[in-house]
Amino acid sequence: MSRVTKPRFERQLADARRQALIEAAIASLKRDGHEGLSVRSIAAEAGVSLGLINHHFPAKEVLVAEAYRHFHRQLFHLHTQAVARATPTARGRLRAFLESTFSPPNLDREVLTAWLVFWGMLRHSKEIQRVHDETYGDYVELVRSMLAGLEKERGRLRLSLRMAAIGLTALLDGLWLEWCLDPDHFSPRESIRICEAWIENLEPSRAGRRGRSRGASRR
Secondary structure, three states: OOOOOHHHHHHHHHHHHHHHHHHHHHHHHHHHHHHHHOHHHHHHHHOOOHHHHHHHOOOHHHHHHHHHHHHHHHHHHHHHHHHHHOOOOHHHHHHHHHHHHOOOOOOOHHHHHHHHHHHHOOOOOHHHHHHHHHHHHHHHHHHHHHHHHHHHHHOOOOOOHHHHHHHHHHHHHHHHHHHHHOOOOOOHHHHHHHHHHHHHHHOOOHHHHHHHHHHHHHO
């Protein structure tokens, strides 16, 4: 007697439908900005009825929060892949991370359009706030871990790892935002160079490193 697999199949089908709605929400936001927040617009993008969206998501902000989470995960995955493929040195991993930040699909003005919608909802939606806290924490922790590798290789940095991670994250966000607003103002390559110069300034002075090396050799 064969097993009954319908419940499992139905769960998989429900998961696939939820994912399709999340992707439709992202596409709608990237194309139309705040106007794409309309459940009707998202339903049209997905080619489904309003009732199906309401069936899977009890409120619009729940759908948008899940879109935010998925959108972040897609971009975050590209960063972690780039770091994993990099030259296995702290500088190599940081360079790969910077290059992934300042390259497509992250360098896409439609990506900025979607982020502006998500950020615009932060103050008024606890769902969005929770996702933002989660995703921002993941991102800063990735930056902190790479800076920890740099500290291990080069010596104690001029800032604590926490402050350095916050500072580099803010610099990345600012340069990315400025580029999206005006791509002719500076190039992605210049953005990378600015970040690398900032990171270089975190490192202890060469004299300090030489002093530690001599001390280590005497020991």
